[in-house]
Amino acid sequence: MNTKQYIALEKQYVAPNYNPLDVVIAEVQGVWVKDVDGKKYLDCLAAYSALNQGYSHPKVLKAMIDQATKVALTSRAFRNDRLPLLAEKLCTMLDYEMMLPMNSGAEAVETALKAARKWGYVKKGVPSEKARIICMANNFHGRTVTIVSFSTEDDYRKGFGPFTPGFDIVPFGDIEALKKAITPDTVAVLTEPIQGESGIIFPPNGWLKQVKETCEAHNMLLIVDEIQSGLGRTGRLLASSWEDVKPDMVCLGKALGAGFYPVSAVVSSREILSVFKPGEHGSTFGGNPLAAAVAMAALEVLEEEKLVERANELGKFAMEKLSVLKDHPLVKEIRGRGLWIGLELKPEAGGARKYCQALMDRGLLAKDTHHHTIRLAPPLIISKEDLSWGLDQVIEVIAQ
Ligand SMILES: *Cc1c(COP(=O)(O)O)cnc(C)c1O
Numbered sequence: 001m002n003t004k005q006y007i008a009l010e011k012q013y014v015a016p017n018y019n020p021l022d023v024v025i026a027e028v029q030g031v032w033v034k035d036v037d038g039k040k041y042l043d044c045l046a047a048y049s050a051l052n053q054g055y056s057h058p059k060v061l062k063a064m065i066d067q068a069t070k071v072a073l074t075s076r077a078f079r080n081d082r083l084p085l086l087a088e089k090l091c092t093m094l095d096y097e098m099m100l101p102m103n104s105g106a107e108a109v110e111t112a113l114k115a116a117r118k119w120g121y122v123k124k125g126v127p128s129e130k131a132r133i134i135c136m137a138n139n140f141h142g143r144t145v146t147i148v149s150f151s152t153e154d155d156y157r158k159g160f161g162p163f164t165p166g167f168d169i170v171p172f173g174d175i176e177a178l179k180k181a182i183t184p185d186t187v188a189v190l191t192e193p194i195q196g197e198s199g200i201i202f203p204p205n206g207w208l209k210q211v212k213e214t215c216e217a218h219n220m221l222l223i224v225d226e227i228q229s230g231l232g233r234t235g236r237l238l239a240s241s242w243e244d245v246k247p248d249m250v251c252l253g254k255a256l257g258a259g260f261y262p263v264s265a266v267v268s269s270r271e272i273l274s275v276f277k278p279g280e281h282g283s284t285f286g287g288n289p290l291a292a293a294v295a296m297a298a299l300e301v302l303e304e305e306k307l308v309e310r311a312n313e314l315g316k317f318a319m320e321k322l323s324v325l326k327d328h329p330l331v332k333e334i335r336g337r338g339l340w341i342g343l344e345l346k347p348e349a350g351g352a353r354k355y356c357q358a359l360m361d362r363g364l365l366a367k368d369t370h371h372h373t374i375r376l377a378p379p380l381i382i383s384k385e386d387l388s389w390g391l392d393q394v395i396e397v398i399a400q
Helices: 004-015 058-070 082-094 105-124 145-149 177-179 207-217 238-242 289-304 305-326 353-361 384-399
Strands: 025-029 032-034 040-043 098-102 132-136 165-170 184-192 220-227 249-252 264-268 330-334 340-344 367-371 373-376
Touching: 032 105, 040 367, 040 384, 058 289, 082 098, 082 289, 098 105, 105 132, 105 184, 105 220, 105 249, 105 264, 165 177, 165 238, 184 207, 207 220, 207 238, 289 305, 305 330, 305 340, 305 384, 340 384, 353 367, 353 373, 353 384, 373 384
Parallel strands: 132 165, 132 184, 184 220, 220 249
Antiparallel strands: 025 032, 032 040, 098 264, 249 264, 330 340, 340 373, 367 373
8 A cells, every 4th residue: 555545544533633744654663754756855843852772772672572472461450560660760860769650641641630739728727628729821732621621722622622721821921920920729830841831931931930929929839741752752751950950740651652552641749649549539541561661661761872962962052053043034933951952943934834834745744733833853873873864854944
């Protein structure tokens, strides 16, 4: 079957909730993918940062195969010999006391929201059913009904109500607005450190620190969603650490499974995560031994290959190289940290999608985000040569 035939079949049988670029990937290695017609592409999306370790990393692949031949799933009705080791590794790496394993990113966010509400009732003394959580405009935290309840994106919400109450939305980066939104029943603030899906948007310097201080002053928890920004993407293990902030709870996902398997987690303190008593929260697949073995290998690869430092260095190289576009009449702004770069075009450019299409024709896969921004986020294992080639394609496509 060729590209056309696969696309026709997909259009017939798969719900149309995505509008992908018309490339049908059949084989992968490292940062390169090959489509069913044999054409090669450099991947500069990395599955929204789920592939920080690159496609089909041999070490993670081996861990996955080895574990699959032993035991893949026990459910947490029983214990397994992998989850405790992963928990210790993750908590040690990130300097937290405890973790709670789930599968998708949205489930990690839901877990953090439930923990914060329960913490509010049992520790802070908020009257039952009254807990409120402050969220940011233009956030992205996933697709469940509760999570889209506090989205400000029409597409994510339209037709999906009624929504979950208890959320207050303030502009991202506006500390005064956040302070005004606090009530005696506010139990937490939820934010991304840098907004990914809305176009790699940075808050003002020092804002996250002010949020943390405000949370401490008002006995509220700071929940930071590092599902896309975390595990090396920005050149630090957590993007929060650029601001010297240690959140009360961190949501992780995506690269925790190295592109092999959905693995997510919330890391936090014993005090906070101990609000969950047996039976109050869970997931059939969360913390399964296959997931734990994959995540363990995924974290080891980050360390052994120094991918965090690599993202930092290559990110600087990329931003410097892209600076030739700074004064281009179609370019509004180039924002980036580590290997997470948003190239925002002016409205007169006519949207980022057609540039992504042109890049695809040249053998580079990138994704438009929020209409006018091209997101560049290759796997962190990318070589300087491949990155340089990819950036040349971007520069040429925009220059034309
Ligand atoms: C991708 C993402 C999520 C949702 O993760 P899923 O695994 O798709 O549920 C949540 N928050 C952020 C910041 C993300 O980028």
